[in-house]
Amino acid sequence: MSGTPARSMALPAAVAVGVLVAWAGLASRLPEVLLPGPISVAHAVVDRWELLGRSALSTAGSAGLGLLIGSAVGLGLGVGFLWSRALELAVYPYALLLQTLPVVAVAPLLVVWLGYGAPVAVASAALVSFFPMLTAAHVGLLGVDPEQVELFRLYGASRLQELRWLRAPSALPAVFAGLRTAAGLSVIGAIVGEFVGSNGEPPSLGYLVLRSARSADTALTFAAVIAAACLAGVVYWAARTAEARLIGPWHPGQGGGRA
């Protein structure tokens, strides 16, 4: 990380204070049903803590499981593309199409196939996190110094050995960049899935957003949105921490490369 720890805390904190002040100022001019102020949102967070917590946990579970499935499929396919040009040619266009699939449009189908609630959210999170992971794996695994590949081949390394000792380690920075993107997206994906495919059992953040908006409980809507943002932050932080632990010491992308 660049800068001192104090600076890396102070800068975001200053932005947070600025946003809160601007928010409170704007909210005081608008009716509460359009924009609740920070204090009424804080009240909603405190009063509805249990519901928010249960909902956030359920969404976190769906996002995490979706991210896991999407990443596994994305990485697996990335390796498949590396080993088989025919597979790449045959499947890559459809992987691209899958990326543009609007979950909202297929939600009723997902409900019929998988059932209400978490399964739709997991599927939706997997759909959105799959593509960044596939692209990252694809780019990372192919982007190896050709001379190193030649050296491995010269020593008669198997395809698996080449993957394990050369391509996978050198793909890690790209894969983690993909994971950071996919992690944030998986939370959005889960919430969209819950928004269109949930029946409130169990409650989730997407359901809370829908439900509270319909009963004009805007403070709770904002509380749910803030919980979603925190969740995305936690997931991102987890991905970032794993990245720093695994490749931080040797990869310049961790901040050491900044002049």
Next chain:
Amino acid sequence: MTFSERFSTMWAPVLFSLAAVGCSGAPAPGPSAGQPIRLALNWLPEPEFGGFYEGVLGGHYERAGFAVEIIPGGPGAPTLELLASGQAEVAISAGDDLLVKRSRGVQALGVWAAFQNTPMGLMVHAESPVLRIEDVPAGAEIAIEVGGPFQTFLWARQGWEGKVKALPAAGSVGPFLADPARIQQAYITSEPCVARGKGAEVRFLGAGEVGWNPYGTLVAVADPAPAWTDDFVAATQAAWEAYMADPARANAEIARKNPELSAEILSCVTEAQRPFLVGEDGLGALRPERFDAMASTLSSLGLLPPGATGAAAMRPRGAAQP
């Protein structure tokens, strides 16, 4: 430490706990013995389904030999599709939806309807000069489900094309409350009571008055109707009559299932929906002419093939088993 060791020590606990959370949805309480019926609602638990909850809580279904499990729905709940795919024995739908889905190959029959008059309509502020839907002036804006059958119907029948602007409904009464001139699509079972709860005086203009009147909270079963249909319909009728006489028990259950509904909104909705439940024919009745009329309306809007009829989509009470 090798890469794989590092990976598993760091990630395995996170992933396992996430997986555990994802799979920990509490199981619904199991139904008691009897003919098992999964009843799929087309919206979240609300008073518009009160009689079904009363049917379970008051033992109406159990006494008739049914073990009913109510499956709440949500936005776009594919209840008829759940019925068609064998994941529900009873689907709650609406008259127009049933006809359209039947034309697409879903084998379902309407057998009973709670709402004799559609709970759908438009909502205006009480001080608005718009007293009837016909009064909506040129240049007005209406927040509505754009492209939905009701919007298509209104614009075609009222000659609003190019005159009245359809705004996508945002699923919230917030913009309505903030703008006294605003007109919004609404269900008598929802938005008017939410708006009143926020201190607004509103007027509801029922869609039935301008000729859009599909049955609402329509009970659909597979086509051909299962042998238990008449018994189920009779138990449903008794349950809804009990609910209308005393909604307290079912509403308490609805409030438990859907904690976002305040007691105030619950009692407001329960009263507001009453006149829409009992129409000219009394609670629960279905008339073939109304299905035919709806089918011809849908045909004229291009939502059903020309010349479509609707009577075959319903089954008169007590009809002989096929």
